Amino acid sequence: MACRITELVLDCRDPEGLAAFWCEVLGYVVLERPDDGSVEIGPEKTGAGWLQPTLVLSPAEEPRSGKLRLHIDVNATDRDQDAELDRLLALGARPADVGQTGEESWHVLADPEGNEFCLLRRRVDA
Template sequence: MGCRISELVIDADDAERLAAFRSEVPGYADIEREDDGSIAIGPAGDGFGGPQPILVISPSPDPRPRKLRLHIDVSPTDRDQEAEFERLLTLGAVPADVGQTGGESRHVPADPEGNEFCLLRRRVRPV
């Protein structure tokens, strides 16, 4: 296994409101709040890297065409991020330019149909 889904990221006009709703539906708790206004929620006690993906509600009034309001983040399980990125490129992913500066902790590839997703640096255990 090379990687697994660790986050589902939902773009939102009002991240606070959507996170409150998405937390209440399954009974999730806030896990982490980022300086950019993103709110990570998930099962209490499991947090990032647990057996199910966490939800990240991200403020984004981004009007880019073809940008999905939901994208999937994956994390490597049995190799480092660079090796997993190379594996994804071999499978048909292509690097995507979303304005990265080079200092990010994630790679942003796009799948063969152009849908962007993130490959995170932090490894998670296989499930």
């Protein structure tokens, strides 16, 4: 038997604010607010057998600076990449430069706290 990813944890200054951003981006909802100040978000359909991991936004005085070794890739579910890029920028994402050539089929963005993520071209089912 193998393991599977069930949660991704992201240290941040403002868990509530970042949870609001990522809930809008991913169509997630707040699942839990533990006493430690973190916020866990995920799809409404959770439990045994659900394959999408939740995202835990964990408070940190000094979130890690510099390039993260892991980043999130997202794909639009109901619109093309250009329309989704416009939506993400309106939500507070901003373009990020990680040395792209301009020929990539994806867009590199940063969330409101500067965490990089990519918007890929392919549309996927919700």
